Amino acid sequence: MKDKEQILVHTCCASCSSYVLPHLKENFDVKAFFYNPNIYPEKEYILRLEETKSLCDHLGVSLLIGPYNSYAWTKAISSYKNLPEKSKRCWECYSLRLDNTAKKASDLGIGLFTTTLSVSPHKIYNRIEEEGIRAAKRFSLTFHSEDFKKKNGFKISVRRSKQLGLIRQNYCGCVLSLKESEKKRGKFF
Numbered sequence: 001m002k003d004k005e006q007i008l009v010h011t012c013c014a015s016c017s018s019y020v021l022p023h024l025k026e027n028f029d030v031k032a033f034f035y036n037p038n039i040y041p042e043k044e045y046i047l048r049l050e051e052t053k054s055l056c057d058h059l060g061v062s063l064l065i066g067p068y069n070s071y072a073w074t075k076a077i078s079s080y081k082n083l084p085e086k087s088k089r090c091w092e093c094y095s096l097r098l099d100n101t102a103k104k105a106s107d108l109g110i111g112l113f114t115t116t117l118s119v120s121p122h123k124i125y126n127r128i129e130e131e132g133i134r135a136a137k138r139f140s141l142t143f144h145s146e147d148f149k150k151k152n153g154f155k156i157s158v159r160r161s162k163q164l165g166l167i168r169q170n171y172c173g174c175v176l177s178l179k180e181s182e183k184k185r186g187k188f189f
């Protein structure tokens with residue numbers, strides 16, 4: 001039987017990965033890569049990382065962990081920090097994480113990569129795809145372009161998260177999204 005092609009999957013959290021990783025495992029030899037220097041505060045970063053480790057153990061997927069270099073995120077979005085979610089601020093955030101995933105794939109000799117980000121209805125698929133293709137070109141790789149929220153991907157991730165007792169976050173991840181979420185819920189800073 002022909003070996004499955006290897007793919008490196010940028011994972012943003014266990015909840016989104018609970019659908020994407022098993023789905024990709026059907027056709028690929030999957031390795032996960034947790035690189036999310038956007039997450040604030042650090043205790044939230046640790047929580048999301050630990051949940052992702054448990055999920056990957058449960059699924060039998062090997063997990064690589066990138067650095068928690070939050071300064072890289074601050075630098076990447078600094079010109080756009082006054083813009084709201086779903087703006088250039090987020091495109092830069094996608095770009096940072098996809099660039100580093102492509103670099104990791106290249107270092108590992110894996111020709112294909114993707115991200116769990118598109119499973120969320122709050123993420124703009126076309127922008128993720130654009131940044132993925134750009135990062136792929138930079139490292140001479142291929143970006144696996146798939147909108148994981150389609151075919152009920154998001155709904156399945158919600159159901160599996162409940163079954164596995166995973167936390168569904170009430171903000172995207174960065175300090176700005178935390179403030180925006182608190183504001184919406186009436187907790188003003």
Ligand code: SF4
Pocket residue numbers: 038077085086089090093094172173174175176177
């Ligand atoms: S809202 Fe989410 S995607 Fe946008 S900058 Fe913050 S962490 Fe990144």
